[in-house]
Amino acid sequence: MRHTLISIACMLLCLCAPLKAKEKVIDRPPFCVRNTTSIEVSKVVLSDTATVLHIYAKYHPKFWIKIASSSYLKDNNGETYPLRSGIGITPDREFWMPESGEAEFQLVFPPLLANATSVNFSEGSEVEQGFSIWGIQLKSKKLPELELPEGATVHPVDKNLELPQPVSQYGTATVKGKLLDYHPGMTKKIRFILLDPIKSYTEFEANVGEDGSFSTTLPVCGTTPAICASFGSPIYFYAEPGKTSELFINQRELSRLQSKFHQNAKPYGPRVYINGPLQEIAQELSTHSFHTNLTETAMEKEDLASFKTAVLETFAQKEKQLEALPICRATRELLHFELDFNCYNALMQAPSMLTQQYVEKNKLDREAGYKYFEKLMQSKPADYAPTNLLKSLNNARLTQAPSYCLGIIYASAIKDLLAKEWGTDKGVFFDTGRAAKLYRSINEFVPLTAEQTAALDSLPAAYKQLLTEANNHLLQTIEANKKKTGFNINEVGEVSNEDLFASIISKFRGKPLLVDFWATWCGPCRMANKAMKPMKEQLKDKDIVYLYITGETSPLETWKNMIPDIHGEHIRLTNEQWAYLNEHFQIKGVPTYFIIDREGNIKFKQTGFPGVDKMKEELLKVTD
Template identity: 55%
Template sequence: MKRITLIISLLLCSLVYTQAKEKVIEQPPFTVWSSDNIEIDKIVLSDTATVLYIKAFYRPKYWIKIASGSFLKSNKGETYTLRSGIGITPDKEFWMPESGEASFQLVFPPLPNDVTSIDFSEGNVPGSYQIFGIQLKGKKLPSLLLPKEAIIHKVDKNTSLPTPEIINGTATLKGKLIDYHPEMMTEFKVNLSEAMKGFSEGIPVKINTDGSFTVETPVMGTTPASIRLLGQSIKFFLAPGQTSEVIINLRELCHRQSRLHKNEKSSGEIVYINGPLAGIAQELNSNTLLNILSDTEKMMQEVGDMDSNAFKAYIMSKHSEAQSRIDQLPYSSATKQVLNIENDINATQALVMTASFLTQAKLQKKEITREQGQEYFSKLQKELSPDYFDTIKEFGSINTPQALLSEKYTYTIYLLTRMKDKLAKIFGTDKGTFFDAASAASIYQSIHDFTPLDEQQKAILATLPAVYQSVIEAENAELLKKIEANKKKTGFKINEAGEVSNEDLFASIIAKFRGKVVLVDFWATWCGPCRTANKAILPMKEELKEQDIVYVYLTGETSPLKIWENMIPDIHGEHFRVTDAQWKYLMSEFKISGVPTYIIVDRSGNISYKTTGFPGADTMKTELLKALDKK
C-alpha cells in the first residue's frame, strides 16, 4: 500500500513539475504584420515545444495555406523551423468554414528561456504571412520611435475648401514606414485620382531597407492620391512643384485591424502628413465610414423588394442621413466640404446604377437566375421614367472645381460620361468641371485605345482647359509614333479563321499547332484587365520561349478592327478576330462568362486548364509546364 502511495505521489510530482515548466502567454502583443488573416491567440512554451494557437479570419468557403517552411526567429537571431500543424496540414489548402473564422495550432521546437520576442514567418513565398515583434516577457511593446516630422497639422475650422488650379507640373512624394521590415514588402503603389486620365494603374514605389521612400510624378494640379497598405487606404494630396511627406505608423495601422488587440491603447495616428492640404488629408484619414454604398451586401437585403421609385427614395434618405452625420463631425469646413461632395457622388452613382443594384438584389435573393439577370436589368432600364434622374440636380457639387479634390471623382467621370447630354439638361448647362473632365476623359481614353485624334475630337479639345489640351496632344503624338513603329514590328501574326462551321471553329484554329502546348487567350481591345495581363505575362513568355508553347489570341468584332491592328504588334503570338456569331458560339460552347478567359490545350489537343480572369503569371507558368509534362 505504501509503495502504491509512493508511486502516485511521484506521478503527481512529475505532473506538477511538467505543468510548472509550461508557460502560457495569452494574446501576446506584436508590433506589425503582413496580413490580418491570422492572429496569435496564445503561445504555450514548454521544454518540448513552442505551440502557437492561431485564429484565422478569411472569406467563408475560401482557403488559406501555411507553408511547411515556416519558422520562428528569436530576438537572438536564431531560427526554429515548423515541426507540424494541429488542425491544419502545412502546404495544404485549409478551407474556411461558413463563419469565416477558424482555429489551429502550429508546433515549433522549444525556445531558450532568455528569448524575449520572436517573429513568425512563412519565408520567401508570395503573399506570405509574417508577424513581427511577438512579445514573450510582458505586455509592453518596444517604444515607438517617430521622427520629428511626424506632426499633426490643425485646420482652421472655418477655412473653406480651396479651388484647385488645373496646371501641369511634377509632384514629389517622400516618407517613411515606421516599424518596417523588408520581409513585409519591397514596394507599394501610389494611386492617383485624375479625373481626365481615368483609373490609375498605380505608380510603383521602391521601399528602402530603413522604410523610407521617394518618388516623383507628373500631376495636373492638386491631385488626390492614396497608398493602400495592409488593407488600409492612406489618403493625401500631391501638387505641382510641391513635396508631400507621408509618415505611416504601421504599428497603429496593424493594431486597428486586429480583432484581438484593437481595443488596446493607441500608439498614435495611422499617418502623419506634411505638404499640400496636409490638415485636410489628416482629417480625411481619421474619418469614420460615411459612404452610403460601403455595405452593399446589407443594401442588397434592404432593397430586394423595391421598385425603382422606392429605391430612389431609399438612396435620398441614405444621402440625408450621411449629410447629418457629416454636419456633426468635429472637422473643418474644408474637410466637410470634401465629404459632402463625396456624399453627392455616392448618391449620384447609386441612382445611375438603379437597374444594376435592383438586379443584383434579386440575384442575391435567388429570385432570378444569372441567365435571367440581363433580361431583368434591361426591363428595369426601360421602366425608368423620363424624369427619373432629375433628382441629380440636387447634387450640383459634382460639377464644381472642388470635386476634383475627391478621390471618388474619377469613377464619377467614368460612369457618367455616357449621360453627359442628359446631365446637361438636368443641370441646365453643359459647362463646368464635370463636362470639361468628361469630354477630356473620353478623348484621352480613345487615344489609349489606340485611336488617334480625329477632326471632331480636335474641335472639342480646343474648347477645353489648356492643361487638358497639352496632355492629350502629347499623348496623341506618342501614339502616332508608336503606330508607325508597330508597322515595323515582328513576332505577331494575323490569321483567318476560315470558312468553317461554328462546331469546327476551335478545332480548326488549334489544329495547325498540334503537338505543341497552346495557350488560348480570349480577350478584347477594350478590356483593361486583358491588357494588364498581357503585360504581366511578358516575363513568363520570355522565360519559356524555348518551350513548345504557342500563344493564341482570340477576339471578336467588339474589338474595333483598326484598334486591334494597331494594338497587336505588342502582343506576340497568333491572332484571330472572329465574327460576332463565331464569338457568341465560342462563349456558349466553353461557358465563358467574361474576358480575359484562358484555355490551355495540351500536346494531344485536350483542354488541361481553363480560367476566367488572369490567375497570375506563376499559376499560368505552372499550368503550362504541367501540359508540357514538365515537373
C-alpha cells in the first residue's frame, strides 16, 4: 500500500510539473499610459487556462473603488478577452479601501493567444470615467519607441538667458498641441489654468481629437503664465496675444512618474515638448520639479515662534537647492520669486494652519477653534511676515512668475504699507491690483460705476480694454437675465430659528429635494452648479426640487444677477439665520449638500462637491 501511495504521488508530481512549466509570470510589467493613479498592474500571470492581472490599488482610506464586470483586455492584434471574475474583489460591487489606503486584488480573464505581445485593460466605454491602462507589455521590459511628431524637440538653453520684459497687449492667444501615445477611449478634454494677475486662476478646456490633438484660443492681457492641469504634476507654458503655444505632452513619462513600480526607472524623455513664448523657461519649469512648500516641518510645531523658525530654516535649505539647479538665470529668478512669496504666504497663514491642526488633533468644535485662532492672532507680532519678501512685486518682469497672481491677492491688503516702504504707489503692482479689484467686481455681477469707468483711463491700455470688454459683456448678461425663467426667489417669512429649516422645506414636502448651501463668492460652488446642469436635465422627469440657500455674505445684487442661470428655488438668509443653520447642522463650509426624501428625512449630507456621478446616485435613491 505504501508503495502504491508513493507511486501515485510521483505520478501527480509528474502531471503538475508540465502544467507549472506553462505558467508565465511577468513581474511589474511596463505600460505606456493609464488614465488613473488608483490602480496599477503589479504582475501578470499567463497560463493555458487564464490570464490573471494582479492589481495594486491606492486610493483614499475608507473610500471605495469599483471594477466593472464589463472590463476586458484587448491585445495588440485586436483580440478581446472579457473579465471572468475577481479574486479579492467582486465586479460591480464597492471595494472599500483599508485604513492604509493600499490594497491588492486579482482580475481573471481568458488565456491570451500565443502571439499577444501587449494588452490594454479597460472597464469599457459605457463606464463613465472608467479605469484604463494601455500598452501593458508581456514579452519585453522596454516600451516600443515613442514616435515624436515634427516640432517635438528639446530646446537648448543659454544658462545666461535673462528674463525679458513681458508683452503688455490685450489680444487672443492660441494654445494647441497633441497628447502622445493617444488611444481611443482616452480623455476627450484637456484642462488648462491661466495664471492671470488680473483674473487670478481662470480655467479653460480644449477638446481632444481622435488623434490626440487639441487647439483653443483665449483672451490674454500680455505674456501670461499658464499650466496644463490634467496630469497630476503641472505642465507650465506661457500664453501671449497673437502667438501660438504648442505642447506635445508625453503621457508615458507622466504615467511613469506617478507609478509605484516604475517611478525610479529611466525616464521616457521630457514630460512635455514646448514651442512658443518663453519656451526655454517653460521647458525648465516643467522639467525641474522644484517644490516651494515650506511647512513640512513647521506643521509639527504648536506655537507661532517655533513655526516661523521652522519655515525660515526650510526656506534657507530651499535657497541652496535652488542655486544648485542646472537652470538658466531667468528661470532661477522666477523660482526665487516663488520661494519668497511662498515664505511670506506660509507665515501669513500660520495662525489658520496651526488652528486647523489643533482643532483636528483635539477634536474641538468650531467655537473652540475660533478662540484658539484669536489667541494666536493676538500673540502674532506685527512684523511676523517680513514684507521684504514681497520686494519683487513691483517688478514688471516678475508678473511672469506663476504665483504672481496670488501675490496680487495676498498683498493687496497691505498696499499702502508697501507704497510707504517702496517710496512710490506707482508701478505694475499697483496698476494690476486696481485692475484686479475692478475685475472681481465685474465677476461678482456688479457693473462698474461711472466713476470706476472713468478711472480706467489711468490704467495701461491692455488692462482698460480687458475691463471694458468684461463690463460690457456683464451689462448684456444682466439685460438678458431679465427675460430668463426657471428660477424662483422664496421668502422665509416670520419664523423662529428653531423652526427655520422645517419651514423652508415644508413647501416641497412630497418631492425629492437637493439642498445646496452655497455662496456667490465660492468658486467650487459655482463650478459644481455648472457641472450639475446636464444631470438636472437628465433627471427632469424625476420631480426633484433643487433648493439653493445662501446668506448675506453673498451680496444681494450679485446674488440676484447670478441665480437666473441656476435653475431651482432660491433663498437668501440673514446672517443670524445662516449662522444658526450652520451650527445646528454642523455645516463645515460651502458647498454643503443635503438630499431629502419625500417625507422630509435627510438621507445624504456632504461638504464639498462629491461629483456628478455620486450626486446622481444618491438622488436616484430617493426618487424611487
